[in-house]
Amino acid sequence: MRLILEKRAERSWKMALASPLIAIALTLIFGGIVFALRGVEPLHGLYVFFIEPLTDEWAREKLIVKATPLVLIGAGLALCYTANIWNIGAEGQFVIGALAAGAVPVLFSGWQTPDVMLVMLILGAIGGALWALIPAALRVRYKANEILTSLMLVYVARLLFDWLVRGVMRDPLGMNFPKTVRFVGWQRLPTWGDIHLGALIALIAALGLAFMMARMLKGFELRTLGAAPRAGRFAGFSADKAVYFCFAVSGALAGLAGACDVMGVSKQLQTPYEPNYGFVAIIVAFLGRLNPVGVILAALLLALTFIGGEAAQVSLGIPDKIAKVFQGILLFFILACDTLILYRIRFESKK
Amino acid sequence: MKKLMLSAAVVAMALGAASASANAADKFKACWIYLGAIGDFGWTYQHNEGVKQVQAELGDKVETVFVENVAEADSATAIERLARDGCKIIFTTSFGYMEPTLEVAAKYPDVKFEHATGYKTADNVTTYNAKFHQGRYVQGQIAAKMSKTGVAGYIGSFPIPEVVAGINAFMLGAQSVNPDFKVKIVWANTWFDPGKEGDAAKVLFSQGADIIVQHTDSAAPITVAEEQKKLGFGQASDQIKFGPHAQMTATMDNWGPYYVRRVKAAMDGTWKSQQSWDGMAEGTVKMAPITNVPDDVKAMAEKTIADITSGALDPFGGKVTKQDGTVVDKVDDGMILGMNWYVKGIDDKLPQ
Numbered sequence: 001m002r003l004i005l006e007k008r009a010e011r012s013w014k015m016a017l018a019s020p021l022i023a024i025a026l027t028l029i030f031g032g033i034v035f036a037l038r039g040v041e042p043l044h045g046l047y048v049f050f051i052e053p054l055t056d057e058w059a060r061e062k063l064i065v066k067a068t069p070l071v072l073i074g075a076g077l078a079l080c081y082t083a084n085i086w087n088i089g090a091e092g093q094f095v096i097g098a099l100a101a102g103a104v105p106v107l108f109s110g111w112q113t114p115d116v117m118l119v120m121l122i123l124g125a126i127g128g129a130l131w132a133l134i135p136a137a138l139r140v141r142y143k144a145n146e147i148l149t150s151l152m153l154v155y156v157a158r159l160l161f162d163w164l165v166r167g168v169m170r171d172p173l174g175m176n177f178p179k180t181v182r183f184v185g186w187q188r189l190p191t192w193g194d195i196h197l198g199a200l201i202a203l204i205a206a207l208g209l210a211f212m213m214a215r216m217l218k219g220f221e222l223r224t225l226g227a228a229p230r231a232g233r234f235a236g237f238s239a240d241k242a243v244y245f246c247f248a249v250s251g252a253l254a255g256l257a258g259a260c261d262v263m264g265v266s267k268q269l270q271t272p273y274e275p276n277y278g279f280v281a282i283i284v285a286f287l288g289r290l291n292p293v294g295v296i297l298a299a300l301l302l303a304l305t306f307i308g309g310e311a312a313q314v315s316l317g318i319p320d321k322i323a324k325v326f327q328g329i330l331l332f333f334i335l336a337c338d339t340l341i342l343y344r345i346r347f348e349s350k351k
Numbered sequence: 352m353k354k355l356m357l358s359a360a361v362v363a364m365a366l367g368a369a370s371a372s373a374n375a376a377d378k379f380k381a382c383w384i385y386l387g388a389i390g391d392f393g394w395t396y397q398h399n400e401g402v403k404q405v406q407a408e409l410g411d412k413v414e415t416v417f418v419e420n421v422a423e424a425d426s427a428t429a430i431e432r433l434a435r436d437g438c439k440i441i442f443t444t445s446f447g448y449m450e451p452t453l454e455v456a457a458k459y460p461d462v463k464f465e466h467a468t469g470y471k472t473a474d475n476v477t478t479y480n481a482k483f484h485q486g487r488y489v490q491g492q493i494a495a496k497m498s499k500t501g502v503a504g505y506i507g508s509f510p511i512p513e514v515v516a517g518i519n520a521f522m523l524g525a526q527s528v529n530p531d532f533k534v535k536i537v538w539a540n541t542w543f544d545p546g547k548e549g550d551a552a553k554v555l556f557s558q559g560a561d562i563i564v565q566h567t568d569s570a571a572p573i574t575v576a577e578e579q580k581k582l583g584f585g586q587a588s589d590q591i592k593f594g595p596h597a598q599m600t601a602t603m604d605n606w607g608p609y610y611v612r613r614v615k616a617a618m619d620g621t622w623k624s625q626q627s628w629d630g631m632a633e634g635t636v637k638m639a640p641i642t643n644v645p646d647d648v649k650a651m652a653e654k655t656i657a658d659i660t661s662g663a664l665d666p667f668g669g670k671v672t673k674q675d676g677t678v679v680d681k682v683d684d685g686m687i688l689g690m691n692w693y694v695k696g697i698d699d700k701l702p703q
Contacts, residue, residue: 058431058435062428065428162540166509166540166702167702175470175511175512175689175691176509176510176511176512176515176691177446177447177509177511178509178511178540179447182450265424265425265427266424266425267450268450270423270424270447271540272422272423272541273424274422275422275424275425307428310418310428310429310432311432313418313419314416314418314432314433314436315436317416319388319419320418320419320420321420
């Protein structure tokens with residue numbers, strides 16, 4: 001018997017929805033095997049990892065805190081990937097956003113009225129957008145591959161952050177430790193429990209982008225350019241402008257996420273700062289079917305792997321790398337299952 | 352075979368953890384947050400050795416739990432998880448955990464917190480550190496005796512007081528043997544990055560240093576020294592197996608006695624917030640066996656260790672001349688804990 005992949009006549013929308021579910025199921029089965037190999041009873045392990053965090057108010061709040069940057073970044077990336085534009089460097093845009101926002105308390109530590117919060121958030125978004133426009137310009141002007149340039153700029157951003165926080169932005173009273181002053185007053189985001197204002201911003205941003213993609217001409221333009229660039233050109237849409245637009249929007253959202261993270265969670269800049277939300281958000285965008293609303297659900301699931309991973313470390317004594325294994329496996333299975341959207345599997349018996 | 356043993360060990364650990372949590376209710380829970388992995392064979396490894404000693408000495412009465420690879424910027428969640436999970440005392444073992452530790456401590460006044468290497472305390476937050484510079488002085492003396500080029504390479508992590516004091520103590524030790532001794536400094540700007548640390552060691556050797564000293568956490572520098580048939584020192588733990596022909600000694604962080612003392616104090620209610628700074632006298636700073644050196648060097652080093660332990664010798668005792676030529680009559684503890692200047696003879700500008 002042979003296994004044959006046969007091209008479908010058209011995209012299967014059923015498979016497009018079923019694929020992430022199959023991928024999650026396969027990840028769970030595989031995860032159970034990993035637990036068994038580590039000497040943990042599989043069902044108990046999966047319970048601690050994926051269910052227990054949801055039963056506890058505190059863990060639910062932490063889940064939303066973790067999901068916030070993933071939603072913001074993931075929604076922006078969904079936009080890019082729909083238009084067939086590959087921004088892989090959201091992590092760098094995130095770091096620059098944090099840096100731009102953090103510059104305000106460093107320069108004006110006494111400025112603590114509500115307007116400072118707004119200025120910091122806006123600076124974060126602008127910082128991320130400008131950083132993202134570099135690979136956009138390189139692609140439009142010089143046809144440089146944006147996957148490589150945006151990815152490489154992540155490392156540039158991290159080194160820039162490191163250099164500034166160790167250098168001129170360092171807390172003068174901090175005994176030379178590589179960190180800035182603590183943010184105070186409205187330099188921090190308002191919170192409900194542990195959830196900060198960023199969660200609300202993320203929700204609004206995702207819903208706004210969903211509306212744009214589904215109901216506005218801009219959304220139609222991006223979908224057309226992504227699915228059929230030639231048709232897009234005939235319709236008068238500019239592919240170059242779309243590149244700038246997608247990078248600017250996704251960069252601004254990543255920068256905003258960085259600003260929210262330092263203003264709501266760490267409340268200061270300190271190096272090394274490599275939360276990797278920008279990379280995890282790539283998984284989020286795909287798992288969410290490149291749909292901003294789907295991204296919200298996907299971000300919550302990925303946030304769960306972070307929170308669950310920590311819980312499993314404490315109560316099961318398994319290493320922290322397990323969470324990363326789950327994230328990697330999940331992306332692997334999604335991409336594999338997505339094959340089924342365009343192809344069907346057929347068994348053929350050998351003659 | 353190695354793999355098999357490893358997985359057997361892992362399974363054993365997991366089973367151990369599972370059985371420990373079975374009757375956790377009546378046990379005193381002591382918990383640790385680690386910056387690196389327990390397999391770094393340096394800083395985190397050595398903390399974990401201390402934790403093992405707590406478990407061994409206090410046995411059934413305590414349950415020890417740790418979380419490893421906790422990023423500093425996002426550590427509040429992990430610390431709070433431990434506090435909620437019933438930990439009665441929580442040790443956070445990296446400088447960057449300072450603010451998150453204080454933040455969580457304010458929310459959980461009944462839990463005791465101990466933060467390593469920081470400078471801010473609270474009613475339920477103690478800071479603790481060790482006088483690692485005592486070991487650096489011994490290393491400086493050995494280096495000055497053993498170096499043929501008269502130059503040592505020094506890999507720094509961050510220019511914070513603890514690291515600067517280490518460089519100064521090393522230099523003072525070296526100058527007590529050879530007043531013209533030189534040290535070349537490279538800042539790795541990381542606590543743990545074997546690749547970067549190894550590269551830094553290679554660069555320093557190629558620039559004429561024949562002895563390597565490092566204030567970073569991995570065993571990469573001593574491994575490079577072994578490969579290049581040069582000499583060096585282990586950091587944080589005895590790294591002799593990475594440099595059997597290269598390691599002359601190592602400053603070992605021996606946290607066990609301190610951890611046992613503090614966990615006991617927390618158990619019987621005598622725990623108080625303090626700023627602890629122990630050294631060789633208390634056994635927190637220990638030197639690995641002195642190897643790969645002639646007998647007279649070994650004798651000298653052992654005498655220095657004995658003198659520091661007894662208090663007869665203080666690395667920063669007496670007058671100290673700063674890099675800019677000003678003389679400090681007495682370097683007190685406060686100056687060491689906030690050290691931001693080099694001693695005379697160091698040919699480097701402190702990153703400001």
